[in-house]
Amino acid sequence: PADAATVVARLVGDRAGDWDRAGRLPAEVVRELNAAGLLAPQIPTGYGGPGWSSLDSGEFTARVGSLCSSLRSVMTSQGMAAWAVERLADRAQARSLLPRLAATDTAAVAFTEPQAGSDLSAMTTTVTVTGDTLRLDGHKVWVTAADHADLLLTFARLGDQAAVVVVPRATPGVRVRRRAEPLGCRAAGHADVWFDAVRLPTSSLLGAGGQSMSLLVTTALSYGRISVAWGCVGILRACLTAAVEHAGSRHQFGRPLAHHQLVARHLADLWSAEQVATRVCEHASRCWDTGSPDMVTATVLAKYVSARHAARAAADAVQVLASAGAVDGHPVARAYRDAKLMEIIEGSTEMCQLMLADHVVNRR
Template sequence: MPEPAPGRTRASAPGQTSARGREPLDGAREFIDELVGDRAADWDRDGLLPDDVLRALAGRGLLCAQVPAAHGGPGASSAANGAFTAYVGSRCSSLRSVMTSHGMAAWTIQRLGSAEQHAAYLPKLAGGRLAAVAFSEPEAGSDLSAIGTTIEPDGDGVVLNGQKTWTTAAHYADLIVVVGRYGSGAAAAVVPASAPGVTVERVPRPSGCRAAGHAHVRLDGVRLPASAVLGGGQPLMLLVTTALAYGRLSVAWGCAGILRACLGAAAEHARTRHQFGKPLAAHQLVGRHLANLLTAERTVTRMCEHASGCWDSGSPDMVMATVLAKQVGAVQAAQGAATAVQVLGSAAAHEGHVVERAYRDAKLMELIEGSTEICQLILADHAVSGAAV
């Protein structure tokens, strides 16, 4: 087992204090403040996150904080990791998006991998290597049952062919967890980005989360050992749902962070900007906007706390709670960011402003890890079934 990075303490169990009396994510927010500083706007304009920032976070296991201490991770609970994710999301949604994709890759390995695969991959993801997870394809977005990528046995290994699109963090990734068809079922494969036959083409100038490293990934006869295959033969939608559960909850917590950033900026502007002889905050219609922002942030946070509580307790309601948190979070973040723009007016019309970035980033949250419409269909089916959320 690799030794923890300097200054890092192993946790005795997820969500518990370590033997030295520290929480798994002690000091993580301060570390984010040090790394991000006031550079998020520049990263957004440049469309790139610095490699040293990503490697520093990955090296302390902070991109996949729920990886157990036995595999070199912080061993954080979903609740602790979620609160940290929201904090990162309030500083830089692109960085939070990389966390989500990297964390999904680690979670997929945890859920689908064998003990040998856990030992082979998880210490790498908690120790400095960067990862992404690839689902969507040109003809398989919301309808992931249309996935055409294949993972075919070939001698003592497998061969991958297919194309993935809009794979978050793939531009930075050392390893890409690729979901594809495997016999009559499905599997995921851990693919080195440097493997022969892998082509990663960065998406130019996306409208939101511009520095998250979105990329298209082409797989042309990529040969891997059989040990790279995770969960071979499982039903496709079961495999996809397993990975998406982590992503949906991470996105939801990120939406809480977006709302906090918007609320903070809008409240500060309303306190200090004067019109008609008094602060904006003293005008009732502006006050209504601030009240709505506060309500949205508190609502999304409570939804996320509930979903993480279900996750940590192993509740059978976990999957539906994550869908609900993602749906509420994404819708409220998009509406809340628009509200913040309304409060700030032209002050938020500058590229890179925290609210201007939030306005663009929040809209993407309604599209990824299950669009608003897909989440609504899942929730509607749940309502019709008569089951309690």
């Protein structure tokens, strides 16, 4: 993945702050990253993807996350969509969709509704099937990348079961409205989506539908969680670099900031946070790469630990830079806003705590 790091360094350069302020990623950046197979690098080679391991994909996700959390969010959505297709689709669907996701098309994944946030069992978006046609009705909110994605993988009720519907965004009855000025990841194309009597062939149901909602949600979210966790490692690395550079070069009271012990403590905390997050993410990725039964729990742990550390460490980095970092678009100012959102998405900190507590109680 050394070449991949070069590609992303060239594509992003020092423009992430401008994209954040503009609230938009340039379309050609997303298109080029996709054409290089790097939006969802775990798509298997048999389907036209690079077929990277979770560990390689994770390190690359951290690299992107250190430069631009909005672009990393778009990667997370694409990878989550591809993983859902890989796990849930039939062979014909996988053969049609995965090569497109590995090169040309972009995708967003829609679970959340106005009354169904942490509690996705409250979802009311519904799909009904008549003959070989389906009809989709509902309303999704806060869908990352939905503002520009070609495909919306939409979770819905199907009778007393559930289904994922692959909806081309251009289908009649689909209405997308961009979310104005989110707290962070401002260029990630968050949008609300309405489905009003959207009609599609039943071949748009991944794996024919009729699966359990918790299976569908857990499958997609597992990829989302490990991707966000590695993205947080990237945020931590960006914050550490900025804080160390600043504390080494700025002098107050006759010596570098780093030589004041209370500032040095921030640097120690930042490095520890980056190291701890890296280790839990490596462990989770190894669980993915070896097919370990601990994969789901290790992934929740990685997401929980990395997001908490990133939110805390980004605040420390702003503290070390003080006025130098208190500028909209500065890497640590962006990290401060972006990292907080990492504690909310893909299972909030509290939902992760409940899952981890359930794990320790039930494994006894």
